[in-house]
Amino acid sequence: MSDEQVPQDFEALKAAILQRKAVLPKRLKQVAAYALDNPDEIAFGTAASIAVSADVQPSTLVRFAQHFGFEGFSSLQQIFRARLRERAPGYDERLRALAEKGHDELESGAILNGFTAAAHNSLDALTSAIDPVRFDKAVSVLANASTIYLIAKRRAYPITSYMAYAFGKLKIRCQLVGTAAGIDDDMLAFAGEGDAAFAVSFSPYAAETVGQARTVAEKGIPVVSLTDSVFSPLAEFSAVWFELAEADHAGFRSLSASMAFAMALTVAVAEKRQQIALK
Amino acid sequence: MSDEQVPQDFEALKAAILQRKAVLPKRLKQVAAYALDNPDEIAFGTAASIAVSADVQPSTLVRFAQHFGFEGFSSLQQIFRARLRERAPGYDERLRALAEKGHDELESGAILNGFTAAAHNSLDALTSAIDPVRFDKAVSVLANASTIYLIAKRRAYPITSYMAYAFGKLKIRCQLVGTAAGIDDDMLAFAGEGDAAFAVSFSPYAAETVGQARTVAEKGIPVVSLTDSVFSPLAEFSAVWFELAEADHAGFRSLSASMAFAMALTVAVAEKRQQIALK
């Protein structure tokens, strides 16, 4: 409805949605968010299937469409399909389009491209560097732990901090070591039989991380570790360890592959726990 | 019919068509030619509309699909739609290679693969989602700041914690907000003219992050923000904001693309600072 004009292309629709997003009723806002986040689903799905995904009624989709001036859901859907037609032409034309986007014209854009490329490379390396059998073993070790101690400092710290967040959401007990100086060793003193640790350290290896992990290992607690070199001191005393080298851009490394690895490990541990619990 | 396998993707279908092209009956050949020449039409059209375009009967389309082992026209159409959905032509080969590496034999390996694939997709989305001009603008804002305040909680916190580490190494003054509860607001109280802030928040948005960023913005301090949806409340008051949706695997999202973005932003800021300093 409204006296305004009906959006004729995706950009216009997006603009219209953003403009009215504050005024939109609850369910319609829900649809709006879903539509902008999953445009492909709207393009190909049926009203029923989309309704399930977006957790609304099919009729809500129709109302949404009418709210923005369309006759019904179908005519709204045309917008989403047209969008795909425009940018679907060939196989590798996409890459050319990227180059034409002007990323390289600005220096900052070139940097962004560089890190993206480095991240892709890191992920490729990840696949070949991680032996699935060892990965599964690491998962088992951590899944059987009562409490998982996450040890990391400096550049590796964001990895364990994310794992701590995810483990928390998954209701798996863990203890993040490396936050405040001083109390780390006190926390680790609580570690005992039935626990396990996950240590991350990249070159140059933080002495603290290595020392703490070693102490834990000497107490008989299994340590799983992630490093960027076979020479890592962590390898000596770890039950399972992984070498994962991040590609760099201009000497700086992002944590893209490590993050993917960490997340996979976290979720795999959660999954294995459920299996264990079911027995 | 035929003892062969039903094509599961567009490439396989194309190969099957070309292989049997000579043996195909007249009308079916006609459909085959049309399908390969106008794949988009097949993807979006209805049997009736395609029949008109290709100058055949709808029933011929059904027979064509069945001739290649599909149950009916609809299941054939899925192949053409899947082709358009594929975000990254070129990566499909890589992903197929992944699957053949034996990772899938173990469940934990499948999870690792899933996150790797999701990370690749996220990175692809990153390239097209970030407007280089806006990125450059964001870099400028942060490069001119005296102190950069990094605001993030929960799932977004690892990103700023990594940036804080990197900024530290690069000798750029920054303040990480979000560590310990309570003192955050006190730290932000120091923020004043000449400073800038970088806020990260993913759905569901932490109220604290939004509130703190808003407070800072209202003091006239420019805020650069990173979110995963255009609906983010951060967008309202940010000088520059970026929407970056991470692909998920089984509902869990890693931070691979966000990490690459964060690192690019960090390094680009450092670079621009040097340029400014030289003048």
Next chain:
DNA sequence: AAGAGAACAGAATAAACATTCCATTCGGTG
């Protein structure tokens, strides 16, 4: 050239689909 088999067009049918309608709930206001 005649017969048999496959291929086809077009109508009939059944399934899927978007849409509409109405009873109920929700959220704001006097």
Next chain:
DNA sequence: CACCGAATGGAATGTTTATTCTGTTCTCTT
């Protein structure tokens, strides 16, 4: 707190759509 309008969920509806079926037309073989 009661009221009113907007918003919503869910079933009923009517339309569109794919599919099946049947009589006919090709096409190849002998």
